[in-house]
Amino acid sequence: MATTIPIGPYHPLQEEPEHYLLTVEEEEVIDVDVQIGYNHRGIEKLSEKKTFNQVPFLVERVCGICSHSHPYAYCLAVEDCGDIEVPERAKYIRTLIGELERIHSHLLWAGLAGHFIGYDTVFMWAWKYREDVLDLLELLTGNRNAYAMMKPGGVQREIKREDLEGARPKLETLREKSEMLYNAILDDPVLKARLEGVGVLPREDARAFGALGPTSRASGLPADVRADFPYGVYDELDWKVITREDGDTLARVEVRLLETLESIKMTEQIIDEIPDEGSIDSEPENVPAGEGIGNYEAPRGECFHYVQSDGSNRPVRHKIRAPTFMNFPTYKSTCKGETVADATIILASVDPCYSCTERAISLKNNEDVDLLELSQQKTADLKQEYGVDKSPLEEVLDE
Amino acid sequence: MNPSTFKEKLSGRFGWKLGKAKQNSDRLYLNPEPEIFENLVEAIFEDHDGRLATISCVDEENQFRLLYHFVFDGEGFITTVKLPVERDENPSTESIANLIPGAEWIEREIMEMFGIDFQNNPAKKRLLKADSLGDKDFPYRKDFDVENLEEN
Numbered sequence: 001m002a003t004t005i006p007i008g009p010y011h012p013l014q015e016e017p018e019h020y021l022l023t024v025e026e027e028e029v030i031d032v033d034v035q036i037g038y039n040h041r042g043i044e045k046l047s048e049k050k051t052f053n054q055v056p057f058l059v060e061r062v063c064g065i066c067s068h069s070h071p072y073a074y075c076l077a078v079e080d081c082g083d084i085e086v087p088e089r090a091k092y093i094r095t096l097i098g099e100l101e102r103i104h105s106h107l108l109w110a111g112l113a114g115h116f117i118g119y120d121t122v123f124m125w126a127w128k129y130r131e132d133v134l135d136l137l138e139l140l141t142g143n144r145n146a147y148a149m150m151k152p153g154g155v156q157r158e159i160k161r162e163d164l165e166g167a168r169p170k171l172e173t174l175r176e177k178s179e180m181l182y183n184a185i186l187d188d189p190v191l192k193a194r195l196e197g198v199g200v201l202p203r204e205d206a207r208a209f210g211a212l213g214p215t216s217r218a219s220g221l222p223a224d225v226r227a228d229f230p231y232g233v234y235d236e237l238d239w240k241v242i243t244r245e246d247g248d249t250l251a252r253v254e255v256r257l258l259e260t261l262e263s264i265k266m267t268e269q270i271i272d273e274i275p276d277e278g279s280i281d282s283e284p285e286n287v288p289a290g291e292g293i294g295n296y297e298a299p300r301g302e303c304f305h306y307v308q309s310d311g312s313n314r315p316v317r318h319k320i321r322a323p324t325f326m327n328f329p330t331y332k333s334t335c336k337g338e339t340v341a342d343a344t345i346i347l348a349s350v351d352p353c354y355s356c357t358e359r360a361i362s363l364k365n366n367e368d369v370d371l372l373e374l375s376q377q378k379t380a381d382l383k384q385e386y387g388v389d390k391s392p393l394e395e396v397l398d399e
Numbered sequence: 400m401n402p403s404t405f406k407e408k409l410s411g412r413f414g415w416k417l418g419k420a421k422q423n424s425d426r427l428y429l430n431p432e433p434e435i436f437e438n439l440v441e442a443i444f445e446d447h448d449g450r451l452a453t454i455s456c457v458d459e460e461n462q463f464r465l466l467y468h469f470v471f472d473g474e475g476f477i478t479t480v481k482l483p484v485e486r487d488e489n490p491s492t493e494s495i496a497n498l499i500p501g502a503e504w505i506e507r508e509i510m511e512m513f514g515i516d517f518q519n520n521p522a523k524k525r526l527l528k529a530d531s532l533g534d535k536d537f538p539y540r541k542d543f544d545v546e547n548l549e550e551n
Contacts, residue, residue, distance in 0.1 A: 037527030045539055080426070210451050210501030223450070223472035229425070293426060293468065293477055295452070306455045306466065319455035319466075321505075326453075329504050 002030065005340065009038050015112075020347065027339045032331050032347075047318040052078060052287050055315065056150045059305075062320065063353055064145055065108065068101045069298035070305070070320065071150035076231055077307040078152040081292025082284060088233075089278040090154035095232035096270045097141065097149055098296075099263040103174070104133040105299035106256045106263075109351045110181065113253060116348045117194050122185060129177045136167050138379055139386055154281030164271045166388035171271075175264045182257045195250035198338065199346030202247055205333040212323045213301025214259065215330065215350045217243045218251035225297035236273070237266050249349045256351075286313065298323055300351050324353045400474045402427035405447070413439060425476040436482055440495055443469050449478060451499050456509045458541045462486045463515060467495075484515055491516035512539035 002025050009017040017038035023031035043062055047055050056071035063070060072094060079086060086094075107130035114122025134144040140159050141147040149155045185191055201211065206219035216223060224241040226234045242258045244251035289311035296303045301323030308317040327350040334346050400408075402422040409429075410417050417439075418430040431439050443449040449469030457464045463484040470477050484490050494517035496503040504526060506517040511528040514537035528538075537543060 035525075037525070037529065040527050040529060042538060042545075045543075045545065207448075207450070208500045210499070221472075228472045228475045291428075293479070295470065295477070302452065302470070304452045304468065306453075306468065308457060317455070317457045319453065321453035325504060325508075326501055329501065332500075 001025070009035070016353075018352075022335075022340065022343055024340055027341075029335050029338050029340060029343050032335045032343070034328070034331065044318055044320055047315060047320075049314070051313045052152055052309075052315065055318065056152075057148065059320065060146050060148065060150075062322065065105050065353060066101065066298045066300070066303070066322075067146045068097050068149065069296055069303045070322075072098060072231075073294040073296035073298075073303040073305040074307065074318070074320075075150050075152045076294030076296060077292040077305040078287055078294070078309075079292070080294060081290045081307055081309055082152075082287040084153050084284045084287075085282050086154055087279040087282055089275050090280045090282075091232050092270055092274040093149065093155045093159055093280065095234065095237075096159070096267060096274070097137070097147055098232065099266045099270070100133055100137050100140070102263045102299045103178075103260050103267070104130050104137070105351075106260045107133065107178075109256060109299075110185070110253070110260075113345065113348060114185075116345050117191070119191065122181075122191075125177075125181055125184075129174060129181070132170055132174055135382055135386075136170055138382055139163055139166060139388065142376075142379055151281065152287070153284040154279070156281075158280060161276055163383075163388050164274065166383075166386040168268070168271065170386070171264060171268055175261065178257070178260050178264060182261065185253065185257065192250065194342075194345065195253060196248060197246075198249045198342050199334040199349060200246070200248045201330055201334050203245075205330065206247070209330045209333065210326045211301075211330050211350075212326050213297065213299070214252055214255040215301065215327045217241065218255045219247035220245045223302075225295050225302050229295060231296065233270070233273075237269050239266050249345055252349045286311075300324055300353060301327060322353065324350065328352050400447075400471070400476075401425075402476050402478070405471075405476070405478065408447075409439070409442070412442065427476065427478040429478065429480045431480060431482075433482060436480070437493065437495070437498075439480060440467065441498060443478065443480070444499055447471070451495075451501055451505075452477070454502070454505045454509060456513045456515065456539070458486075458513065458539070460486075460541055463490055463513060465492065465509075465515070489516060490514065491518055493518050494520040496520050511537075513537055514540065 002023050005022040005024055008019040019035040021033040022029050043058060047058055050058055055074055059070040059074050060067045107126045111123040111126030138144050140163055141149055201219045203220045206216045206221055220243060222241055222243050227241050239262050242255050244255055287309045289309055291308045294305045303323060304321040306319040307315050310316045330350060331347055335343055338346060406420055406427060413435050416432040416435045418432055421428040449471055452468040452470045455466040463486055465482045465484060467480040468477060484492050494506055496506055503522055506520050507526040509515055510517060
């Protein structure tokens with residue numbers, strides 16, 4: 001006899017609200033249904049009321065984890081619409097932040113995945129090393145998240161050479177630790193038993209559902225926007241697209257861990273090659289009437305933005321499609337026939353992000369100055385710890 | 400393959416019915432006659448391996464326009480197929496979710512946000528619209544009054 005198990009919308013296992021309905025026969029999952037919408041904020045509608053230069057700050061709040069991905073995809077769409085050039089140095093800065101973001105996102109996921117299958121040592125490790133990446137991002141941009149670096153035509157702020165050099169030693173340790181994590185996870189017989197052959201997404205299903213990012217690459221589809229539509233400086237860097245043929249949960253873990261190592265390699269190359277001189281903003285005057293598409297390889301897969309302009313200073317239509325929106329429906333293929341105990345890790349293995357999927361609350365700025373000061377103080381302390389001098393932010397504040 | 404050669408291939412099959420096209424080095428926008436729409440989508444998805452990225456719905460106030468974005472990953476270009484939908488009491492169009500399973504959620508989102516009915520969509524039920532909004536409230540339409548929306 002079939003039984004229905006409801007999980008959520010609020011459940012200790014979940015960090016965001018979503019509602020699953022598992023239909024099970026004894027231990028076997030025979031059907032899954034999902035209800036979302038608990039985070040819907042109407043960002044696409046809000047975007048129509050902002051100017052082209054304000055939108056990046058809005059879409060940065062689509063997701064707290066990929067807070068560089070959405071503004072980047074949006075800027076690519078606007079630049080496509082208005083044929084706007086981006087200076088070389090700005091491209092390097094954009095790519096640098098994008099890759100650091102990928103490292104922190106993949107480590108975050110690795111930790112959560114360990115937690116979901118009751119292996120909290122992995123959770124502790126991964127999140128410990130992720131903390132270092134967040135420190136690096138704070139060192140370079142002033143924020144752990146929501147970096148506010150993007151604008152159509154370039155980036156908002158400079159990154160100084162001494163800050164970049166300050167990041168090097170930490171990247172070196174990060175690589176060692178990530179390699180250690182990779183080997184430890186893949187050598188572990190318990191993890192292997194829990195992940196191998198579980199929740200297989202066949203290649204043809206990945207294509208039919210339009211699966212993206214690590215989810216599709218673990219099923220043998222080599223699609224990666226960074227390679228297929230080389231925005232930023234990806235065509236100048238030495239890196240490879242990671243794919244696996246098995247399509248199971250273990251393959252998705254492996255793809256993400258190897259991508260983390262690729263991202264660390266790319267970050268170091270960028271620090272080597274970024275020009276020290278040059279403009280960071282082409283200062284486009286206006287966006288002509290027309291339409292543009294921006295696609296960007298976020299940690300979870302392709303972020304897709306479509307922008308339509310009527311020649312005024314606001315978008316007429318701004319469509320946002322986050323990767324989880326396409327990845328999540330693959331549960332129909334991966335969960336059926338599996339056991340209840342495995343359903344959680346399978347559902348989690350696409351690295352679902354509901355905030356993105358629904359994207360659509362805007363909070364009024366409460367201008368809490370004390371909080372802002374505390375945050376700036378923390379960045380300053382961090383810089384001292386890294387042996388780096390004043391940040392541009394501090395210099396501005398001093399003036 | 401690039402947008403020009405791809406357009407030629409499609410013209411060879413659909414002729415003038417492919418309609419006006421706009422293109423540059425990595426984008427192709429098509430405005431086909433509605434009667435060939437389904438065959439065209441099938442050809443792009445089945446024969447040419449286009450991946451359905453998403454469907455954008457634009458409220459042009461006198462009508463809706465659906466933009467089906469297909470990404471050609473290995474080739475590095477994006478083809479957008481545009482389909483106008485009449486803005487009457489019950490705007491509707493045919494679903495493509497039976498051909499492309501990935502379209503199911505995309506269509507359900509547009510059904511809730513714009514009130515366009517996708518006939519034969521296999522799962523017509525609420526996906527993400529708030530319970531406080533009625534069946535006839537379509538928040539992403541241009542004439543939806545956001546200012547007087549009560550918070551709850």
